[in-house]
Amino acid sequence: MSKKIKITPEVVKEHGLSEGEYEIILDRLGREPNINELGIFSVMWSEHCSYKSSRRHLGKFLTTGKRVIQGPGENAGVIDIGDNHAIIFKMESHNHPSYIEPYQGAATGVGGIMRDVFTMGARPIANMNALRFGEPSHPKTKSLVAGVVAGIGGYGNCVGVPTVGGETNFHAGYNGNILVNAMCVGLADQDKVFYSAAKGAGNPVFYVGSKTGRDGIHGATMASAEFDDDSEEKRPTVQVGDPFTEKLLIEACMELMATDAIIGIQDMGAAGLTSSSVEMADKGGVGIEINLDKVPQRETEMTPYEMMLSESQERMLMVLKPGKEQLAFDIFNKWELDVAQIGKTTDTGRLVLKHKRKTVCDIPIAPLGDDAPNLDRPHVPTPQRDVLAASDARPPTDYNDAMLKIMSCPDVASKRWIWEQYDRHVMADTMDSSQSGGDAAIVRVHGTNKAVAITTDCTPRYCYADPVEGGRQVVAETYRNLCSVGAEPIAITDCLNFGNPERPEIMGQFVGCVEGMNEACRALDYPVVSGNVSLYNETNGVAIPPTPAVGGVGLIDDVEKHATLAGAKAGDTLVLIGKTEGWLGSSLYGREVLGHERPDVALFYAPPPVDLASEKAAGAYVRRLIRDRRVTAVHDCSDGGLAVSAAEMAFSSGQGTSLKGHGDVPLHAWLFGEDQGRYLLAVDENSVNPVISTAQSKGLEARIVGKVGGDNVSADGAYDLTLSKLKDANEGWLPGFMAETA
Amino acid sequence: MRTAVIVFPASNCDRDAQSALAKITGRDPIMVWHRETELPDVDFVVIPGGFSYGDYLRSGAIAARSEIISDLKKKVEKGLPVAGFCNGFQVLTEAGILPGALMRNKSLKYICKPQPLTIVNSKSRFTTGYNGQKDVTFPIAHHDGNYYADKKTIDRLEKNGQVVFRYNGNPNGSINDIAGITNEAGNVLGMMPHPERAVDPLHGGTDGIELFKSVLGAL
Numbered sequence: 001m002s003k004k005i006k007i008t009p010e011v012v013k014e015h016g017l018s019e020g021e022y023e024i025i026l027d028r029l030g031r032e033p034n035i036n037e038l039g040i041f042s043v044m045w046s047e048h049c050s051y052k053s054s055r056r057h058l059g060k061f062l063t064t065g066k067r068v069i070q071g072p073g074e075n076a077g078v079i080d081i082g083d084n085h086a087i088i089f090k091m092e093s094h095n096h097p098s099y100i101e102p103y104q105g106a107a108t109g110v111g112g113i114m115r116d117v118f119t120m121g122a123r124p125i126a127n128m129n130a131l132r133f134g135e136p137s138h139p140k141t142k143s144l145v146a147g148v149v150a151g152i153g154g155y156g157n158c159v160g161v162p163t164v165g166g167e168t169n170f171h172a173g174y175n176g177n178i179l180v181n182a183m184c185v186g187l188a189d190q191d192k193v194f195y196s197a198a199k200g201a202g203n204p205v206f207y208v209g210s211k212t213g214r215d216g217i218h219g220a221t222m223a224s225a226e227f228d229d230d231s232e233e234k235r236p237t238v239q240v241g242d243p244f245t246e247k248l249l250i251e252a253c254m255e256l257m258a259t260d261a262i263i264g265i266q267d268m269g270a271a272g273l274t275s276s277s278v279e280m281a282d283k284g285g286v287g288i289e290i291n292l293d294k295v296p297q298r299e300t301e302m303t304p305y306e307m308m309l310s311e312s313q314e315r316m317l318m319v320l321k322p323g324k325e326q327l328a329f330d331i332f333n334k335w336e337l338d339v340a341q342i343g344k345t346t347d348t349g350r351l352v353l354k355h356k357r358k359t360v361c362d363i364p365i366a367p368l369g370d371d372a373p374n375l376d377r378p379h380v381p382t383p384q385r386d387v388l389a390a391s392d393a394r395p396p397t398d399y400n401d402a403m404l405k406i407m408s409c410p411d412v413a414s415k416r417w418i419w420e421q422y423d424r425h426v427m428a429d430t431m432d433s434s435q436s437g438g439d440a441a442i443v444r445v446h447g448t449n450k451a452v453a454i455t456t457d458c459t460p461r462y463c464y465a466d467p468v469e470g471g472r473q474v475v476a477e478t479y480r481n482l483c484s485v486g487a488e489p490i491a492i493t494d495c496l497n498f499g500n501p502e503r504p505e506i507m508g509q510f511v512g513c514v515e516g517m518n519e520a521c522r523a524l525d526y527p528v529v530s531g532n533v534s535l536y537n538e539t540n541g542v543a544i545p546p547t548p549a550v551g552g553v554g555l556i557d558d559v560e561k562h563a564t565l566a567g568a569k570a571g572d573t574l575v576l577i578g579k580t581e582g583w584l585g586s587s588l589y590g591r592e593v594l595g596h597e598r599p600d601v602a603l604f605y606a607p608p609p610v611d612l613a614s615e616k617a618a619g620a621y622v623r624r625l626i627r628d629r630r631v632t633a634v635h636d637c638s639d640g641g642l643a644v645s646a647a648e649m650a651f652s653s654g655q656g657t658s659l660k661g662h663g664d665v666p667l668h669a670w671l672f673g674e675d676q677g678r679y680l681l682a683v684d685e686n687s688v689n690p691v692i693s694t695a696q697s698k699g700l701e702a703r704i705v706g707k708v709g710g711d712n713v714s715a716d717g718a719y720d721l722t723l724s725k726l727k728d729a730n731e732g733w734l735p736g737f738m739a740e741t742a
Numbered sequence: 743m744r745t746a747v748i749v750f751p752a753s754n755c756d757r758d759a760q761s762a763l764a765k766i767t768g769r770d771p772i773m774v775w776h777r778e779t780e781l782p783d784v785d786f787v788v789i790p791g792g793f794s795y796g797d798y799l800r801s802g803a804i805a806a807r808s809e810i811i812s813d814l815k816k817k818v819e820k821g822l823p824v825a826g827f828c829n830g831f832q833v834l835t836e837a838g839i840l841p842g843a844l845m846r847n848k849s850l851k852y853i854c855k856p857q858p859l860t861i862v863n864s865k866s867r868f869t870t871g872y873n874g875q876k877d878v879t880f881p882i883a884h885h886d887g888n889y890y891a892d893k894k895t896i897d898r899l900e901k902n903g904q905v906v907f908r909y910n911g912n913p914n915g916s917i918n919d920i921a922g923i924t925n926e927a928g929n930v931l932g933m934m935p936h937p938e939r940a941v942d943p944l945h946g947g948t949d950g951i952e953l954f955k956s957v958l959g960a961l
Contacts (some may be wrong), residue, residue, distance in 0.1 A: 157793070157852055158752065160755070160792055160793070160794060246750065247752040247754065247796075336751070420854055425946055426758065427757055428757055431945055
């Protein structure tokens with residue numbers, strides 16, 4: 001691309017810039033930009049980098065708390081887990097690339113999120129992922145599942161970070177836009193946390209990692225537009241991952257970080273060299289000058305435009321203290337990584353790029369951030385749905401069939417086929433993972449007696465029916481997941497996946513979900529410390545269901561005092577904490593058994609309300625029971641209600657479970673209702689009375705609902721199935737689906 | 743009791759091996775970078791799992807040509823006990839220290855799960871501590887664990903008691919369900935399962951402890 005390219009209105013439009021935005025550029029530069037400068041403004045002001053549709057709403061989130069060291073705004077969030085340890089974590093989407101090229105899209109999503117974490121000085125200790133695919137009958141679904149799973153495994157397994165958990169849903173709403181949200185959790189020393197600000201003029205700027213190629217140019221812009229039938233043509237904008245280089249990069253960065261050489265460091269993610277250099281300079285209040293001839297290049301004749309917009313993977317940018325150059329060269333050479341000093345910081349506040357002895361870009365840095373569009377898009381709330389009274393929802397014609405159907409439906413069915421392709425144990429600290437079907441993964445803090453608990457969750461059907469209530473619920477469910485294993489919930493990261501924000505009803509879903517999430521964060525003292533937004537998840541005008549995925553992290557003080565599902569033993573009593581009215585609106589029972597979502601039925605009812613005060617009280621109580629060893633197993637009640645919860649406990653412990661009815665609630669609503677804020681506990685016979693009476697003294701509802709033991713999973717007057725039959729149904733769906741030939 | 747772990751670029755179970763050896767011997771192992779030309783004076787060497795060189799070319803093929811391997815071969819001939827787990831097993835076969843090769847799993851998929859095994863030879867230097875216990879469970883986590891060798895080699899391995907572990911429920915298509923073998927002298931063990939991930943009740947169980955105690959106790 002020659003510098004002679006004339007900046008016509010068409011060129012401006014191709015760069016995704018509006019006329020008004022282009023006017024601002026002309027004003028700030030006092031002249032017409034050249035193509036390189038236009039490209040830089042274009043990516044910095046893209047939805048993906050500038051959060052122009054979401055920024056004003058995200059600003060409302062609770063982002064501080066007693067354990068928050070760094071909230072949103074850095075590469076990842078940082079929390080304090082005591083003893084000078086910090087946990088650094090973030091979740092990020094790689095949706096658009098994964099739909100176009102599932103293996104590489106998912107692999108580079110995992111690579112990118114790990115870089116966000118180790119760039120801050122943390123060794124990644126666990127990966128999670130939240131995946132959403134189209135309906136199983138859609139012709140692309142199977143190959144997308146196979147590709148995404150292989151990509152996540154191929155990258156994470158090679159780098160040697162355990163993939164410890166996640167969630168996978170299937171729904172027609174994702175037929176044209178799958179969601180691949182990857183989360184990484186890392187461990188650092190609090191006095192060795194690194195930030196991105198490039199403070200001070202005259203400091204050397206270093207490039208390390210892979211060479212720059214022509215891959216992924218304009219990936220950030222791709223993630224800022226809808227798909228249409230020609231999306232396959234965007235394949236060249238998907239990047240290719242190299243986990244081997246990533247592993248070397250982690251080790252080399254850790255080695256350099258152990259010295260005092262680094263002033264600022266950032267990975268080159270979306271919009272590559274552009275966003276990393278601009279953001280580092282902007283945060284440090286300095287200018288930056290780069291000689292593009294020094295950038296390690298994989299291809300010949302690359303133009304400045306291509307180098308600045310390339311999204312080649314496994315690259316980092318760092319600003320070092322003067323005099324530390326040789327130290328850096330030695331370390332990166334040892335790890336056989338490309339390393340180059342490509343420029344220096346300046347006191348001009350400008351981004352200056354040189355190429356073949358010419359200046360090819362000279363623009364002020366501040367407007368790239370300060371003047372980025374901050375839109376107040378129109379939004380309309382989702383209309384209120386009717387409440388479905390339990391008595392208005394019919395019971396199943398055959399409870400055994402209903403139970404088998406729910407336990408083998410794609411959302412509840414075992415995801416073993418997926419997680420057996422992930423190394424869950426590498427690094428020697430995984431205490432609990434997908435393997436046990438628990439509510440949260442547990443990873444020990446290496447060499448200590450404490451552990452972090454990690455979960456991801458989202459119930460899109462609730463968010464679709466009522467974004468505000470759904471937003472509250474997703475935060476509350478992750479809180480519950482962490483409490484279920486005995487962890488103190490500390491903070492969350494989020495990945496907000498929505499359709500086209502230019503449509504007021506979609507923007508209304510976004511605003512509603514953020515409002516509900518924020519309410520829950522504040523009520524539960526559970527702040528947001530990092531996250532990302534993925535909009536335009538829409539194909540040919542059909543948007544995905546609103547999907548604000550949340551990743552929660554909590555702390556277990558003493559590894560001996562945690563709970564899983566597996567601990568339930570024969571003779572234990574099942575106790576339910578929390579109130580049950582039998583809420584069937586937006587339930588799995590409604591969808592799978594009553595067919596509420598079928599196009600010819602299309603009944604959407606209000607989702608279960610979340611009582612945040614009792615959520616907090618129930619969580620505290622369950623954590624205390626685990627600490628005091630008053631329970632043998634804990635599981636939250638979520639999708640599919642009490643029935644699914646008791647069945648899953650049976651799968652994990654190998655013991656049958658039998659439930660009894662509740663006189664005041666219709667049987668099917670009692671078993672399958674999805675009332676929130678509930679936990680199913682397995683309690684030793686001798687502890688039952690104190691567990692119930694103490695709960696009641698705290699204003700919590702608690703009642704005996706059944707027993708552990710025997711070979712069957714049953715509920716009085718409803719279903720009675722052998723554990724093995726039910727487990728076969730639950731385990732069989734996904735491998736069967738993946739083995740089918742089209 | 744001194745031990746060492748050889749570290750290649752993108753070895754990634756080096757920490758797993760380090761933790762296990764430290765726990766069992768009470769002393770941190772020496773971590774040896776692959777560019778070293780001489781192994782330190784130790785009693786036992788572990789070649790850890792992982793994806794040395796990204797598994798590029800073939801699993802273990804590039805690592806098997808590292809500088810440290812010549813000294814390793816010399817010391818193996820003098821009887822130094824060595825164990826390679828997972829990628830370490832692949833490196834040992836690629837280096838010609840153990841016979842055979844590890845091909846892609848029959849399912850073509852990476853597989854990670856607790857794997858029941860049968861101890862076939864309880865008199866090997868790596869299994870005496872099990873006192874005749876036949877069944878153990880170690881985690882497996884690999885993509886290329888499908889053990890293959892020609893018939894003559896397999897017959898020889900079987901006859902000499904060099905097959906030490908067999909899968910109980912073959913996960914990857916290995917000939918004769920072979921999970922782990924030794925060299926003819928019996929001082930080198932290669933196996934796809936991870937005993938070093940089974941030394942902690944909170945992480946993978948404890949069935950691996952006796953393997954390390956066997957080899958270290960026999961010294």
